Amino acid sequence: MSRPGQHDFDTLDSRTVYEGAIVALRVDRVAMPGGRAADREVVEHHGAVAVVAVDDRDHLVLINQYRHPLGRRLWELPAGLLDAVGEDPLDAAARELAEETGLAAAHWSTLVDVAVSPGFTDEAIRVYLATGLTDIERPDPEHEEADLEILRVPVAEAVDRALAGEIVNATALSGILALAALRARDGVGAVGRLVDSAWVDRPTAFDRRGRA
Structure with a gap:
């Protein structure tokens, strides 16, 4: 038996349960420590981008959008899916900002990358x-x-709304609080990482499925 942190969780078998327009569900048989195996359900996703857009008055742009799974409107950041296979995330972010708010931005940086719920989905979001x-x-x-x-x-x-529970969308929370942390460290004019910084966990499985 391998020492903690050194086991290889190899996929022994995989089957597709559902394939839709924006997600697919597969069940993988995964090798576990001690010689056993277990099934793991995985929701494949395109991946997405979101935008923390701040104007020259230091106001942040929020949108209030209906989300059917929760049955109510949520305060969120402008955001959207990576629509095309291999789409540049920055291009997608600029498109979503324009489509949802009618805004363009002159300056962009990568703020934070979010693995949305890695216990069951490969969905990840880059927040600019x-x-x-x-x-x-x-x-x-x-x-x-x-x-x-x-x-x-x-x-x-926006930070107060997040801490008060008025903003519950995970991406919005991540982006707003990341901006607050960045400014606490580097000041109000702080910027994030380069826009082309490596995105290690960008989802690829659903796109590969489409190409196949």
Whole structure:
């Protein structure tokens, strides 16, 4: 038996249970320490991007969007899926910012990468910091996006809302609190990592499935 931290969790077998438009569910048979094996359900996902957009008044852009699984509207960051195989995440972030808020940004940096719920899904989200905001023409919204409420609040208020439980979306919490931590360390004008920083956990399984 291997020492803790050294076991290889090899996949012995894998079967697809469901394949849809934005997720697939597979069941892997995984080698466990001690010679046993166990089934692990894995939800494959495209991956996504989100944007912490801060204007020149130091107000952060939030959207209020209906989320059917919870049956209510949530305060969130502008965000969306990586729509195309191999799509550049920064291009996706700029697109989602434009589509959901009618804004463009002059300055971008990588704020934080989030593995959403690694116990059962490979879904991961890259959160960008965007500044130098300008208004642009917003495409006609569809579906839930046609009901979006857009709000700008001071960054400090966004942090307070997060800590008060008024913002519960995991990506929004990660982005808002990461910005607060970055500023606490480096000051108000702080920026994140380079936009092309390595994204180790970017999901690929669902895209490979599509290409196959």
